[in-house]
Amino acid sequence: MDIKLQNIEYRYSIGTPFERKAIENVHFNIHSGEFVAIIGHTGSGKSTILQHLNALLQPTSGSVIIGDRVIEAGKKAKNLKAIRQKVGIVFQFPEHQLFEETVEKDICYGPMNFGISESEARRRAQELIELVGLPMETLHKSPFDLSGGQMRRVAIAGVLAMEPEVIVLDEPTAGLDPRGRKEIMDMFFTLHKEKKLSTILVTHSMEDAAEYADQVVIMHKGCVYKKGDPRSIFSSPDELFSLGLSIPEVVRFQYSLQKNYGIKLNKTCLTISELVEELDHLRKSGDPS
Ligand SMILES: Nc1ncnc2c1ncn2[C@@H]1O[C@H](COP(=O)(O)OP(=O)(O)OP(=O)(O)O)[C@@H](O)[C@H]1O
DSSP states (O other): OOOOEEEEEEEETSSSSTOOOEEEEEEEOOTTTTEEEEEOOOTTTHHHHHHHHHTTSOOOOEEEEETEEEEETTSSSOHHHHEEEEEEEESSGGGGGGOOHHHHHHHHHHHHHOOHHHHHHHHHHHHHHEEEEEOGGGSSSGGGGGHHHHHHHHHHHHHHTTTTTEEEETTTTOOOOOHHHHHHHHHHHHHHHOOOOOOEEEEEEEHHHHOOOEEEEETTTEEEEEEHHHHHHHHHHHHHTTTTTTOOOOHHHHHHHHHHHOOOOOOOOSHHHHHHHHHHHHHHHTOOO
């Protein structure tokens, strides 16, 4: 399922003294099966965009096309339930939304609310609890007896239990330790690859954008500043620095090689293994530098 944002603008508290334009002229497409990272400073409009992806917000101008549904500014959109099922959002700190007395009930809540039978919902809960890296017996515990990281995994399982075609992640690893962050991101990447799950990730981590994304969208002051594949985005570090953004460590290393020693690689490497290969290639080619 493709999602297209067509020149959208969104204003909060419209018609009140608190009216505020959060995003404008936002235009980009998310193709079925794509992994898109949205990066930008706090307040640049990332969360506002995310909420348009399953019509929690409707644009104040422009339109959003979600599969075969068109959500247009000024027109009341009806029957949004199907969209909400197809596009799952993992909000920041999703563990704060757990409320049931057992983990199993929490995971089953969403699908059962959408008319899935209890037995099917429980089957999904059993499959997903392991997928998110928790032992089966967790299903019978209270979510409030779990650690913060475990609660986060339960909340993620609850969104996946809806079997969405698109998953939207608003800083899903915020506040986790490095190991937990890597485990969660690897899990989403595996899901994306194996189930062809379209994935939209809002992140402050340039490492994650470089490692996982097919397309990177840079937001700046409510507008799309730049979009493209990670290699082209990170090949202009000065541009990112001028916005006060950082670059992945591996790109920073190449940047200093060039700046301090005049060593220019043939391409911007996004991983350590690519970098080692490029340096080896350079050495074998006999480049005196
Ligand atoms: N509920 C709201 N009411 C009024 N203004 C809002 C509301 N939510 C966000 N804004 C404003 O809209 C703009 C974009 O905010 P948004 O939350 O989309 O940015 P963000 O890039 O997601 O920030 P962060 O990284 O801090 O989550 C900001 O100027 C913000 O103050």
